[in-house]
Amino acid sequence: MLKSSLNIKVDRRDAKLVMAHFYVAFIALLVGGLAGLLQVLVRSGKFELPAGIGYYQILTVHGVVLGLVLTTFFIMGFQLAAVSKTAGTFTNKQRTIGWIGFWIMTIGTVAAAVMILLNEASVLYTFYAPLQAHFVFYLGLTLVVVGSWAVGTTIILKYAEWRRANPGQPSPLLTFMALVNTMMWTVATIGVAATVLIQLLPWSLGLVETVNVGVSRTLFWYFGHPLVYFWLLPAYMAWYVMIPKIIGGKIFSDSLARMSFILFLLFSIPVGFHHQLLEPGIDPAWKFLQVVLTFLVVIPSLMTAFSLFATFESYGRSQGATGLFGWLKKLPWKDARFTVPFIGMLAFIPAGAGGIVNASHQMNQVVHNTVWVTGHFHLTVATAVVLTFFGVSFWLVPHLTGRKLTKKMNKLALIQGYLWAIGMTFMSGAMHAAGLLGAPRRSSFSEYGGAAQAAEWIPYQIAQAVGGSILFIAIILMLYIFVNLAFFAPKGEEEFPVGEAANQTEKAPMVFENWKLWLGITVLLILFAYTIPFIDLIKNAPPGAQGYKLW
Amino acid sequence: MHMHKFEKIWLIFGVTALLVFLSVLGVSAFYLGNQPPSCLAVVDPTKVDEHETFKEPGLKKVEGKDWDYELVFVAQAFAYTPGTVEVPLGAKVKVIATSKDVIHGFGVAGTNINMMVEPGYISEIVTTFDKAGEYLVLCNEYCGSGHHLMTSMIKVVE
Ligand SMILES: [Cu+2]
Numbered sequence: 085m086l087k088s089s090l091n092i093k094v095d096r097r098d099a100k101l102v103m104a105h106f107y108v109a110f111i112a113l114l115v116g117g118l119a120g121l122l123q124v125l126v127r128s129g130k131f132e133l134p135a136g137i138g139y140y141q142i143l144t145v146h147g148v149v150l151g152l153v154l155t156t157f158f159i160m161g162f163q164l165a166a167v168s169k170t171a172g173t174f175t176n177k178q179r180t181i182g183w184i185g186f187w188i189m190t191i192g193t194v195a196a197a198v199m200i201l202l203n204e205a206s207v208l209y210t211f212y213a214p215l216q217a218h219f220v221f222y223l224g225l226t227l228v229v230v231g232s233w234a235v236g237t238t239i240i241l242k243y244a245e246w247r248r249a250n251p252g253q254p255s256p257l258l259t260f261m262a263l264v265n266t267m268m269w270t271v272a273t274i275g276v277a278a279t280v281l282i283q284l285l286p287w288s289l290g291l292v293e294t295v296n297v298g299v300s301r302t303l304f305w306y307f308g309h310p311l312v313y314f315w316l317l318p319a320y321m322a323w324y325v326m327i328p329k330i331i332g333g334k335i336f337s338d339s340l341a342r343m344s345f346i347l348f349l350l351f352s353i354p355v356g357f358h359h360q361l362l363e364p365g366i367d368p369a370w371k372f373l374q375v376v377l378t379f380l381v382v383i384p385s386l387m388t389a390f391s392l393f394a395t396f397e398s399y400g401r402s403q404g405a406t407g408l409f410g411w412l413k414k415l416p417w418k419d420a421r422f423t424v425p426f427i428g429m430l431a432f433i434p435a436g437a438g439g440i441v442n443a444s445h446q447m448n449q450v451v452h453n454t455v456w457v458t459g460h461f462h463l464t465v466a467t468a469v470v471l472t473f474f475g476v477s478f479w480l481v482p483h484l485t486g487r488k489l490t491k492k493m494n495k496l497a498l499i500q501g502y503l504w505a506i507g508m509t510f511m512s513g514a515m516h517a518a519g520l521l522g523a524p525r526r527s528s529f530s531e532y533g534g535a536a537q538a539a540e541w542i543p544y545q546i547a548q549a550v551g552g553s554i555l556f557i558a559i560i561l562m563l564y565i566f567v568n569l570a571f572f573a574p575k576g577e578e579e580f581p582v583g584e585a586a587n588q589t590e591k592a593p594m595v596f597e598n599w600k601l602w603l604g605i606t607v608l609l610i611l612f613a614y615t616i617p618f619i620d621l622i623k624n625a626p627p628g629a630q631g632y633k634l635w
Numbered sequence: 636m637h638m639h640k641f642e643k644i645w646l647i648f649g650v651t652a653l654l655v656f657l658s659v660l661g662v663s664a665f666y667l668g669n670q671p672p673s674c675l676a677v678v679d680p681t682k683v684d685e686h687e688t689f690k691e692p693g694l695k696k697v698e699g700k701d702w703d704y705e706l707v708f709v710a711q712a713f714a715y716t717p718g719t720v721e722v723p724l725g726a727k728v729k730v731i732a733t734s735k736d737v738i739h740g741f742g743v744a745g746t747n748i749n750m751m752v753e754p755g756y757i758s759e760i761v762t763t764f765d766k767a768g769e770y771l772v773l774c775n776e777y778c779g780s781g782h783h784l785m786t787s788m789i790k791v792v793e
């Protein structure tokens with residue numbers, strides 16, 4: 085039944101829209117990767133930026149271009165492809181809305197990028213007020229968000245159309261997952277849109293004198309935490325649905341996969357205070373409540389880990405593996421479509437453990453704003469997520485361009501994955517270690533007035549530079565593979581792998597498609613976690629802060 | 636919806652561990668008083684110099700409180716006042732800080748002192764300095780081009 089709308093190939097017109105997103109994403113990878121290389125070199129203390137370029141300007145480029153542009157464009161493209169494949173080709177109207185969204189996001193990206201290059205917006209990608217960027221920077225970010233809503237609309241419309249055409253049927257799993265992530269993104273971006281449109285834009289235009297810093301930060305982090313789950317869920321889509329097919333196995337359980345996505349929707353948003361644990365102005369009891377809610381995502385995370393390894397083990401045993409770990413040997417280690425994302429999964433184990441430290445009410449104090457945090461999200465988003473995106477590109481790009489992943493490219497892709505693992509072990513490992521000693525994140529090279537404690541951090545910074553340089557080589561390799569798959573690889577057919585559930589007779593409960601229920605609970609949880617502390621922030625606000633341009 | 640027996644065991648184990656973990660955090664926070672630094676007090680960021688507490692930054696002995704000293708810092712791009720301060724070994728100290736301009740960090744390497752300093756708000760943390768030595772205070776929240784040059788030094792002396 086579900087196969088009725090399953091396209092063998094993504095329609096050529098939809099493929100173009102997806103590839104447009106990927107071009108921007110991989111240009112962002114080049115620019116952001118270069119910025120990252122310059123940063124680790126500067127921080128080693130052995131290199132200075134030429135031509136009066138500021139360290140924090142480069143740092144802003146790195147964060148905006150990789151954290152916001154690469155991720156958002158790749159995810160939007162990937163989700164469009166997944167929906168087009170499993171729920172059917174977009175109508176012309178749906179596709180047009182997608183293109184409009186793409187261009188709005190692209191114009192916004194260019195506007196923000198120009199302001200950063202003109203040194204009018206060295207405020208990093210978190211743009212904390214009262215540092216004040218040029219209003220065009222805020223406008224650019226607004227356009228990126230608005231454009232993403234339009235692309236999201238394409239997905240929502242397609243989903244609604246599919247449900248109307250298939251009454252009483254659960255939607256295709258990939259479409260369902262893309263829809264959950266789109267809804268989470270929409271609800272979350274309301275926060276950042278609110279602070280930018282209501283507070284920062286009028287203030288940067290000089291229409292109002294001051295800004296309420298506490299409110300602005302709270303709205304930002306209401307968005308900032310779900311942002312990381314918006315990055316992660318597409319990786320989970322690949323892990324749950326595509327990887328089983330690539331290795332020749334089955335999805336462990338369709339229903340449980342849906343349940344875990346619903347739990348992520350519920351528990352990703354009302355938790356932003358775990359990024360604000362060390363700031364004044366918020367009552368500790370409300371911080372603790374949000375810490376508890378934060379940890380509820382442990383449940384769907386455990387479900388995901390179980391499903392993945394259950395799939396791997398069942399497949400290995402079906403191939404005759406014996407013993408406790410014999411199944412590991414049966415996995416297709418020579419296939420980059422599997423191995424590169426698998427490296428990402430492994431990275432997620434220490435990354436998750438570190439995340440538990442970060443969000444803990446008290447332990448956060450030891451690591452907050454140290455370079456440990458940078459090490460942490462280079463394991464989560466910059467390894468687990470990004471390597472999965474690369475792993476997806478190895479088959480999705482040739483699928484869309486009508487080409488094939490050759491043996492040679494597969495080999496390069498494996499080397500790319502291994503290099504990433506080695507480089508990141510050095511860089512992230514050194515960051516975690518230096519962070520525990522107190523070394524700050526987001527800081528240019530400094531000897532801190534010759535302090536003995538700061539001298540201890542320098543060897544770790546050199547290790548970061550070594551790791552970062554290896555990562556840059558891996559990025560160049562990835563770009564080479566991408567260009568090959570997009571333009572030069574031999575013509576052919578590359579499979580779009582969509583796994584089947586192990587138990588085909590079990591239909592997913594229809595309650596999972598009840599969006600009034602799930603969005604209702606999402607909103608209630610948000611209101612519960614935020615209403616009182618938010619009113620406090622407004623009622624007990626200090627006099628507002630003026631803007632500063634201190635770079 | 637069917638759930639495999641092993642998955643049930645795995646989830647029961649995981650959720651139990653989670654509950655134990657959260658209880659530890661909760662007892663530590665509400666019974667032992669280990670709360671993150673939060674204080675709901677505010678100050679006009681343009682009038683910091685006139686404020687009772689921030690008029691004279693530095694170390695002050697206090698009487699009749701749970702702590703023996705108050706150590707007051709004013710943060711401003713790109714320096715802290717005082718730029719260096721001596722604290723007697725073993726002293727129980729309340730560190731109090733605010734910012735005159737943008738958001739700064741206040742991290743003391745080698746200790747658990749770490750807080751955000753935001754214009755308009757007063758940040759506080761109580762701590763005991765029980766090891767002699769020099770402790771680097773540094774800004775760990777980006778505040779502008781001189782961010783990495785923003786430091787102070789706490790010298791714990793016998
Ligand atoms: Cu978070």
Ligand SMILES: [Cu+2]
Binds near residue numbers: 740775777
């Ligand atoms: Cu700073």
